[in-house]
Amino acid sequence: MNSPVTTARANVNLALVKYWGKRDTALNLPAAGSISLTLDGLSVEARVGFDGGAADRVEIDGAPASDGEGARVRSFLEVVRAESGRREHAAVSTRSTVPRGVGLASSAAAFAALALAGSRAAGMELDPGALSALARRGSGSAARSIFGGFVEWHRGERADGRDSIARPVVGPGHWDLRVVAAVTSSVPKAVSSRDGMARAARSPLYPAWIAAVEADLAEARAAIIARDLETLGLVAEHSALTMHAVGLAARPPLLYWRGPTVECLHRVWELRAAGVPAFASIDAGPQVKVLCEPGDAERVAAALRDVPGVERVLVCAPGTGAEVVA
Numbered sequence: 001m002n003s004p005v006t007t008a009r010a011n012v013n014l015a016l017v018k019y020w021g022k023r024d025t026a027l028n029l030p031a032a033g034s035i036s037l038t039l040d041g042l043s044v045e046a047r048v049g050f051d052g053g054a055a056d057r058v059e060i061d062g063a064p065a066s067d068g069e070g071a072r073v074r075s076f077l078e079v080v081r082a083e084s085g086r087r088e089h090a091a092v093s094t095r096s097t098v099p100r101g102v103g104l105a106s107s108a109a110a111f112a113a114l115a116l117a118g119s120r121a122a123g124m125e126l127d128p129g130a131l132s133a134l135a136r137r138g139s140g141s142a143a144r145s146i147f148g149g150f151v152e153w154h155r156g157e158r159a160d161g162r163d164s165i166a167r168p169v170v171g172p173g174h175w176d177l178r179v180v181a182a183v184t185s186s187v188p189k190a191v192s193s194r195d196g197m198a199r200a201a202r203s204p205l206y207p208a209w210i211a212a213v214e215a216d217l218a219e220a221r222a223a224i225i226a227r228d229l230e231t232l233g234l235v236a237e238h239s240a241l242t243m244h245a246v247g248l249a250a251r252p253p254l255l256y257w258r259g260p261t262v263e264c265l266h267r268v269w270e271l272r273a274a275g276v277p278a279f280a281s282i283d284a285g286p287q288v289k290v291l292c293e294p295g296d297a298e299r300v301a302a303a304l305r306d307v308p309g310v311e312r313v314l315v316c317a318p319g320t321g322a323e324v325v326a
């Protein structure tokens with residue numbers, strides 16, 4: 001049986017309380033919860049059709065996927081087949097609106113779009129929670145990109161992961177903030193988040209990091225509800241810096257930062273000292289993302305553009321959740 005080819009789009013998200021550690025690698029279950037903001041304008045569109053070819057075919061931005069990327073998408077298709085009962089191979093193509101070579105490409109947007117397009121193409125109508133659990137199997141952070149705005153991915157308690165899903169923290173349009181992203185290096189990173197997390201789990205600081213996340217989540221949740229940027233920004237900055245501190249203490253050490261990453265951090269702190277509420281976050285790479293009020297975004301962008309080594313600055317508003325586009 002052939003089912004309709006489906007195309008879905010999802011946006012990237014910025015974790016304000018980071019996911020950095022797993023309790024189950026096979027099911028991709030997190031060691032702790034996390035909270036993010038979905039961002040507008042940085043999205044991936046995925047087209048999936050179970051057309052029954054001789055093998056799964058995966059194309060990314062118009063070219064055949066690399067071995068690593070292809071294998072990851074194929075193992076995700078195995079999950080979709082197992083859940084839907086479909087057996088056919090699929091043709092998959094993804095297209096990203098994230099400017100190429102800026103190091104902001106995200107598996108979160110890709111696997112959220114693939115979960116929605118893949119499940120529909122396989123004939124499944126999943127509710128948002130089940131869709132989030134499916135996206136999680138491709139990439140943990142993708143569980144959050146199913147939803148727009150502020151989103152919490154709950155750790156869950158069950159061994160089968162069914163309760164490890166994301167949910168919106170507040171309704172759409174609750175709080176209009178900006179994320180200003182400074183691209184400090186477009187060189188592909190040497191250590192993926194997946195490998196980085198595995199290394200971080202062997203750091204002597206890892207148990208303290210996991211133990212502290214619950215308090216960060218409670219503080220971030222309350223700050224989002226109260227629209228308290230100072231509290232949210234400080235907890236987000238703290239979460240990011242602690243996550244990177246765990247890696248620094250690992251053997252071998254894990255450091256994603258480049259020189260301009262550190263300079264951007266200092267620039268953000270100077271802005272704060274000058275009265276601009278701006279707060280930094282850094283993911284598994286050298287780029288710096290800064291949370292601020294919409295009215296301060298241009299000033300923050302100008303300050304970051306001025307840092308030697310910054311290649312490009314992007315300003316993002318809150319974005320919507322994953323949607324079917326065709």
Ligand code: DP6
Pocket residue numbers: 014015017018019020028034107108138139140141142193194282283284
């Ligand atoms: C630093 O979701 O990419 O961005 O589940 O192994 O695919 P896998 O990892 P991934 O890790 C994201 C790590 C992070 C923090 C975050 O998004 O919460």
